[in-house]
Amino acid sequence: MTEPVLRVQNICKSFGALKASDDVSLDLYPGEIHALIGPNGAGKSTLIKQICGGLMPDSGRIEVLGRDVTTLDTVARARMGLGRTFQISSLAMEFTVLQNAVLGALGARGKAFRFFGNVMKDETLLAPARRALERVGLEEDASRRTADLSHGQRRQLEVAVALTLEPRLFLLDEPMAGLGGGGSKALTAFLDELRHEAPILLVEHDMDAVFALADRISVLVYGKVIATGTAEDIRANAEVRRAYLGEEDAA
Numbered sequence: 339m340t341e342p343v344l345r346v347q348n349i350c351k352s353f354g355a356l357k358a359s360d361d362v363s364l365d366l367y368p369g370e371i372h373a374l375i376g377p378n379g380a381g382k383s384t385l386i387k388q389i390c391g392g393l394m395p396d397s398g399r400i401e402v403l404g405r406d407v408t409t410l411d412t413v414a415r416a417r418m419g420l421g422r423t424f425q426i427s428s429l430a431m432e433f434t435v436l437q438n439a440v441l442g443a444l445g446a447r448g449k450a451f452r453f454f455g456n457v458m459k460d461e462t463l464l465a466p467a468r469r470a471l472e473r474v475g476l477e478e479d480a481s482r483r484t485a486d487l488s489h490g491q492r493r494q495l496e497v498a499v500a501l502t503l504e505p506r507l508f509l510l511d512e513p514m515a516g517l518g519g520g521g522s523k524a525l526t527a528f529l530d531e532l533r534h535e536a537p538i539l540l541v542e543h544d545m546d547a548v549f550a551l552a553d554r555i556s557v558l559v560y561g562k563v564i565a566t567g568t569a570e571d572i573r574a575n576a577e578v579r580r581a582y583l584g585e586e587d588a589a
């Protein structure tokens with residue numbers, strides 16, 4: 339049987355009396371998009387941070403490509419091929435598109451930051467940066483100031499920054515946020531292709547995108563995974579409807 343690329347086992351994390359992750363287990367298989375959904379405050383970001391290495395679980399285990407990474411830091415996990423985008427933009431707005439992509443390539447390789455002029459001449463950084471921009475369709479915009487991009491283009495650039503690492507798996511934190519209908523359609527099509535390169539754990543509030551893309555969906559409520567299954571399973575699950583989808587209907 340195929341091994342999962344990511345395996346999260348029995349993760350617990352409390353903030354005082356609040357259980358933000360309550361015995362969470364989930365996995366991600368090659369070629370798959372596994373969506374993580376749940377109401378605000380359910381613990382999605384907390385879980386993503388623990389998978390990335392930014393936050394240590396109180397207990398449980400996280401494996402990437404069969405290796406226990408539970409105690410490794412963010413840089414070590416990125417080097418192992420864990421690519422990530424952020425809910426809040428991490429782009430340097432005054433830098434050009436290419437400079438942001440190069441910075442991504444630099445960070446992903448854990449290289450020390452040198453003078454920017456030198457960094458921008460380093461082919462080992464420029465080549466993956468250009469390739470990533472091409473992949474997301476931003477090659478023509480390489481010399482534009484990031485602040486001048488549209489919101490949708492910035493989202494594309496964030497994905498490009500994650501791509502510079504040539505990741506073995508992606509953690510995408512609300513990539514559709516703030517995109518208009520056209521933008522989220524284009525990104526949906528792109529992610530549908532991207533999954534074949536590296537599987538995706540997708541945290542997303544846009545239910546159209548989730549139901550269009552996800553092979554499996556896990557529903558997190560009060561820190562607990564209350565259901566995991568196909569889009570059909572999740573739609574039909576009474577507990578999920580009550581806890582989450584019902585809330586959307588009522589909105």
Ligand SMILES: Nc1ncnc2c1ncn2[C@@H]1O[C@H](COP(=O)(O)OP(=O)(O)OP(=O)(O)O)[C@@H](O)[C@H]1O
Pocket residue numbers: 353356358376377378379380381382383384385
């Ligand atoms: N550093 C922290 N200290 C204390 N409480 C925290 C901390 N980080 C998160 N929490 C709490 O943990 C719970 C889960 O938060 P989290 O941000 O993971 O939810 P979320 O599902 O990502 O929400 P959203 O969809 O709004 O981004 C919330 O009640 C939040 O207030």
